[in-house]
Amino acid sequence: MTLQSKLDAFKADFEAGKPPYNVPPSVIATMRRATAELIASGAATRALRAGDRAPAFTLRDPDAQPVSSADLLARGPLVISFYRGVWCPYCNMELQALQEALPSFEGLGASLVAISPQTAANSRKSVRHNTLGFPILSDPHNDVAAAFGLRFALPDYLVDLYMSLRNDLPAFNGDASWTLPMPGRFVVGQDGVILYAEVNPDYTRRPEPEDMLPALRRAASVPA
Template identity: 30%
Template sequence: MKTLILSLFALLFSYSLQAQTGLKVGDKAPEFIAKNSEGKEINLKELLKTNKSVVLFFYRGQWCPYCNKHIKDLQDSLTSLSAKGAYVLGVTPESDESITKTKDKTKASFSLISDKGYKIMKAYKVDFVMEEGLVSKYKGYGIDVAKNNGALDAVLPVPATYIIGKNGRIKFVQFDKDYKKRASVKELAAIL
């Protein structure tokens, strides 16, 4: 039954994302300044001055088992990624309260940013507004995306991962409208 539900989500989710493109390898990474869930200012330009690269990933929320697995994998490999000079950073539309739940579930020790107003997601071309039918389906399974996000609208990112080089250019992109597919740590380490 769970497999059927997840398959339905995949079908509905991919159908709704036709216009999403994401950024490409070689593109200049949009700069941003935001506060992480601990209130610390995160400035992409400054991160690139002090790190060889930034692993920037977008995730849907604490309710998503695929997101939680990806975050756990990144956390489990954080020492080896950091040893290669990478700063790992997650961006989500979920509220700070929901980020706390994500951190509790995944034990993530790296920065997670609540993208209020979806500015970062829009800049990286990963945002999408859920159609009302999809919102209703998710609610039927106990997932209120707008409430989780602390917002009035239901907006999610296409799960995507970018490696941004010291020069501010994107060196790696994993962008797949199938929310079950994520960049593996092995793929990331090979680029770093």
């Protein structure tokens, strides 16, 4: 079963209000409106693309240890996944799919990191919940996401909805700005150039992990 088929199945049950979700139609309508407006804004077209140079970053893992993109690229190509947080079921399914694909990435000499704006405590929860064997990094204020062109501010009506659902992003992220990253997946070569980029303003749509393998194979064939 592909990652997207799992996401589609979850979405169908969630939007149908099946137990245990029991979500009223008004909530679904508000979420759809926000996604449609983000798509219409063209925000995704301003994200970095293949051929662009990836911004360098140093972020902290759940144990407060710094993780540098330069250090990771010194070892081989780098796969980066930006996700919204442990509170997002679509993100958790994506992280699990990436974990399943991790041996394939490592077999091609690549490292994998996932980046979200959430606090270290919630990153630790991501690792536990999804049984992950790769680093989860905290991106305060979504600054690195912004450098990749992914950060956006939630509209006021969506903030109101999240608060009514007790989805308190300032508490999750330790940041009062109410911003999130659009889900994004990147493969970066050792020279710092992006070889693969997939960004979707619809958070229910995610690329398959296997989609990155051609780029990783090309990177593996180029001497560092």
